[in-house]
Amino acid sequence: xxxxxxxxxxPKQEVLLRTLGEQIxxxxxxxNLSAEQLAERAGIARTTLLRxxxxxxxxxxxxxxxxxxxxxxxxxxxxxxxxxLMGYRxxxxxxxxxxxxxx
Numbered sequence: 001x002x003x004x005x006x007x008x009x010x011p012k013q014e015v016l017l018r019t020l021g022e023q024i025x026x027x028x029x030x031x032n033l034s035a036e037q038l039a040e041r042a043g044i045a046r047t048t049l050l051r052x053x054x055x056x057x058x059x060x061x062x063x064x065x066x067x068x069x070x071x072x073x074x075x076x077x078x079x080x081x082x083x084x085l086m087g088y089r090x091x092x093x094x095x096x097x098x099x100x101x102x103x
Contacts, residue, residue, distance in 0.1 A: 007057040018055035020064075025053040027071050042070035 009017070028038050039049040044063055052059040052067060068074045081087075 009057050014055065014057070017057055021053045021055040024067060024071070027073060028053075031071065038067065038070055042066040 028035070033041075035049050035053070036046050039046040042049065042063075043066055048059065048063055049067065052063055065074065065077060068077055
C-alpha cells in the first residue's frame with residue numbers, strides 16, 4: 001500500500017496549527033495533566049495527542065474535538081467563524097443591489 005503524501009500547507013497555515021497545538025498543550029499543563037492522561041480521557045493515542053500539540057496538519061478534526069472535550073473546552077470550537085466580518089460585509093453589499101421581490 002502506498003504511503004500517503006505529506007500534507008502541504010502555506011507557512012501562515014503552519015503557524016496557525018503550531019499556535020493551536022501550543023494552546024492545547026498549555027491548557028493541558030495548566031490542568032496538571034500528562035499527555036498520557038489527556039490522551040486516555042480523550043480516547044486517543046498519546047502519539048496522536050503529541051502530533052496535535054506539535055501542530056501536525058494530519059491530525060483529524062475529531063481528534064481536536066475529543067481533546068477539547070477532555071479539557072472542558074469543547075465550546076471553544078463554536079467560536080470558529082462566529083464573527084465573520086468579511087462575510088457580513090459581502091452579504092450586506094449583495095443586499096444593497098436592487099432586486100425585484102419574487103412574486
